[in-house]
Amino acid sequence: MIMPTASEPIRHHHAHPIDFESVREVPDSHAWPDLHDHPTASAQGAAVPVIDLSATATNVLEQLARACESWGAFQVTGHGVPTGLLRRVEAAARGLFALPTNRKLEAARPDDGVSGYGRARISCFFPKLMWSEGFTIAGSPLDHARTLWPDDDPLAFWYVHDARVPTPHVLHHLPRPSNAAEKPCCDTSCSDVIEEYKEEMKQLARKLMRMMLVSLGLTVAEAEGKTGWIGPSEEAGGMSAVLQFNSYPVCPDPDRAMGMAAHTDSTLLTLLFQSNTSGLQVLQVVGDNGRDRTARWVTVPPMPGALIVNVGDLFQILSNGRYRSVVHRAVVSRTSHRVSVAYMCGPPAASKVEPIGKLVGPGCGPVYRPVTWPEYLSVKGKLFDKALASVMRTEVSLERI
Numbered sequence: 001m002i003m004p005t006a007s008e009p010i011r012h013h014h015a016h017p018i019d020f021e022s023v024r025e026v027p028d029s030h031a032w033p034d035l036h037d038h039p040t041a042s043a044q045g046a047a048v049p050v051i052d053l054s055a056t057a058t059n060v061l062e063q064l065a066r067a068c069e070s071w072g073a074f075q076v077t078g079h080g081v082p083t084g085l086l087r088r089v090e091a092a093a094r095g096l097f098a099l100p101t102n103r104k105l106e107a108a109r110p111d112d113g114v115s116g117y118g119r120a121r122i123s124c125f126f127p128k129l130m131w132s133e134g135f136t137i138a139g140s141p142l143d144h145a146r147t148l149w150p151d152d153d154p155l156a157f158w159y160v161h162d163a164r165v166p167t168p169h170v171l172h173h174l175p176r177p178s179n180a181a182e183k184p185c186c187d188t189s190c191s192d193v194i195e196e197y198k199e200e201m202k203q204l205a206r207k208l209m210r211m212m213l214v215s216l217g218l219t220v221a222e223a224e225g226k227t228g229w230i231g232p233s234e235e236a237g238g239m240s241a242v243l244q245f246n247s248y249p250v251c252p253d254p255d256r257a258m259g260m261a262a263h264t265d266s267t268l269l270t271l272l273f274q275s276n277t278s279g280l281q282v283l284q285v286v287g288d289n290g291r292d293r294t295a296r297w298v299t300v301p302p303m304p305g306a307l308i309v310n311v312g313d314l315f316q317i318l319s320n321g322r323y324r325s326v327v328h329r330a331v332v333s334r335t336s337h338r339v340s341v342a343y344m345c346g347p348p349a350a351s352k353v354e355p356i357g358k359l360v361g362p363g364c365g366p367v368y369r370p371v372t373w374p375e376y377l378s379v380k381g382k383l384f385d386k387a388l389a390s391v392m393r394t395e396v397s398l399e400r401i
């Protein structure tokens with residue numbers, strides 16, 4: 001993995017994003033020296049597992065367990081999310097990023113905030129900038145749009161019909177809507193699509209959480225009771241989530257630019273939709289016996305209609321280290337503008353996440369101390385790739401993990 005070279009977060013001085021569309025070469029600010037830190041596995045090599053959730057055949061739980069133990073990531077098919085909705089959410093993402101820069105900057109994420117437009121939060125740990133821009137939505141997309149653009153709401157304004165997206169050229173020349181209520185009559189707005197997508201992802205995330213906990217050896221009742229958040233009644237307020245839209249413009253020299261630097265997600269699970277453009281790579285660690293550790297980047301090929309599931313740091317804590325969060329990154333392309341949408345799912349803010357009692361036994365005590373999601377995010381914001389180790393119980397030897 002490309003190690004962050006900064007121990008202290010860096011404040012990048014380029015407040016304004018570069019104009020990705022017009023640059024003819026990768027500027028020094030975006031040129032990464034060590035993109036080939038590990039070999040990239042050939043297409044014939046091992047691939048991230050694909051799991052069909054609709055399969056009536058029964059070894060789905062075993063497949064999940066194997067995928068989570070050995071990869072920390074897998075693709076799911078048969079998940080029940082309509083392909084039409086996936087197409088519409090991709091169009092919504094493309095529409096958002098196609099907005100003129102000044103409109104996007106109106107929604108810039110404040111320094112101390114979670115939501116808004118800007119570069120990835122982890123950028124401050126790397127000396128070079130990434131070839132991407134992002135849009136983070138915590139809470140309701142509609143409320144969000146209203147707060148960010150109180151006068152006129154581009155999220156509600158740009159209509160998504162049949163996955164057709166206004167091109168940047170058209171967007172520049174469209175009149176700004178004078179009143180968000182004056183919507184062109186048709187279809188649904190971006191924020192409706194996003195709202196609908198969040199709801200579908202929430203159901204799928206709960207189902208996957210339940211299945212993954214059962215695959216660890218819990219009963220369904222235990223899985224629902226232990227965490228409270230995934231039970232049928234949502235008495236503890238259900239899970240919470242952040243929606244992250246990523247955009248990776250075409251790049252004149254993809255071998256020198258990084259779309260999204262290597263990281264693990266600070267979530268329980270992340271459900272990622274990468275549309276039909278390749279870019280996501282996961283780090284496969286081979287021969288991990290302490291000393292002799294080699295790793296390689298494995299591309300996760302786009303599969304029509306599939307979603308990718310990443311095990312996040314909080315699930316690693318919950319499972320007491322049995323399921324590992326996966327190191328992953330996104331590379332860029334010379335020819336395709338790629339977008340991805342990540343549903344980053346965590347527990348309710350007030351809930352403590354800690355190793356599940358049943359998975360902790362004699363000779364295998366709890367490896368991690370209890371943390372809430374906000375606490376963990378704050379630790380991650382300071383320590384980045386050392387965050388998980390820092391919430392280990394001190395009496396547990398580092399060898400164990």
Ligand SMILES: C=C1C[C@]23C[C@H]1CC[C@H]2[C@@]12CCC[C@@](C)(C(=O)O1)[C@H]2[C@@H]3C(=O)O
Binds near residue numbers: 134136242265344
């Ligand atoms: C709920 C989350 C999870 C965050 C922080 C916070 C809001 C934004 C998320 C992301 C989204 C993009 C990748 C990442 C690595 C980033 O830079 O910002 C994520 C990060 C994390 O998983 O740590």
Ligand SMILES: O=C(O)CCC(=O)C(=O)O
Binds near residue numbers: 260265279328340
């Ligand atoms: O775009 C991708 O494939 C990866 C995005 C990602 O890792 C993230 O949003 O956390």
Ligand SMILES: [Fe+2]
Binds near residue numbers: 265270
């Ligand atoms: Fe990620």
